[in-house]
Amino acid sequence: MVRFKNRWFLVEFIPIGQSRPAEGHLDGKQIWSALRQSVLSNFGDTGWGSVALSLTVKYYSPTTSICIIRVARDQHKIAWGALTLLSSIEGLKYIPNVIHVSGTIKHAQLAAVAHNREVIARYRAQSRTPSAYHDSYEEYLATSTLEIESLQD
Template sequence: MVRLKNRWLLFEVIFEDTFHVSSSSSSSPPSQKLEALSTRDVYSAIKNSVQINFGDYGVGCIAASISVKYFSPFTNIGVLRISRDHYHIVWGAMTFITQIKTRNCLIRVLHLGGTIKQCQLSAINYDRDQILLLRRQAELRGDTEIVDINELFEQSKNQIMAIE
């Protein structure tokens, strides 16, 4: 029996219109409600980018093995599985993505792993840092509806560990 070898990419989608609080800025967050992304939206954007940048050859190489296993619309991080031989095509195509669903963005690869376990651990650590940052930004804005941080950690950890 042949063992299929994969690479696991942990990535972050950074949007241009994301509100970031700095200590010297007193601007308010955008008033419009932004639509959250789904795993299907991210998958479509990556596949379209491969088609544009690598053509039919690139799509043919990755078609059987690419899969977005996890995407959190709250922290905008995701986990993608791709074959070991063609991960560089997907990584390259991800760097050329400038827009997902009419929102300007860029995708940053945070971790490349050979096993899902190491990618999950990196995702949990990064997710924890992002949740703490979001809570701190909410406190600086004066939001009174700050959710229980331990509950968010547990939900995030459970979702990430459920990836197969």
């Protein structure tokens, strides 16, 4: 029996013209449809036919604007190219920053948790809060870590 091999992308969507992401504006379905449009416009029906069955958005956090995307290993370069060429989602401009690419969901989860901690540290530095200060980000880090770790392949 042959197992289905995947590539997992950890992507940060950096908003252009906004200091922080518009919380609650994006969701996984909007990201998936924007990726679909990017694949169709840049690689045509053949490109979409090759990635359509395996392309899924497994996780999206509106607070830190990171996303975990799964695609088949053989077609991951098409999906990566479509991500790189993506410029707007639902009319708002974003820069997709591919942070990590891995072959297992476990490594994508570890990279996502580490990246969440870095982003929260940046938010705290911008607001000039001490690192020992307990705020709503502590609760977010705990819940997002549980959500990310509960993802299944």
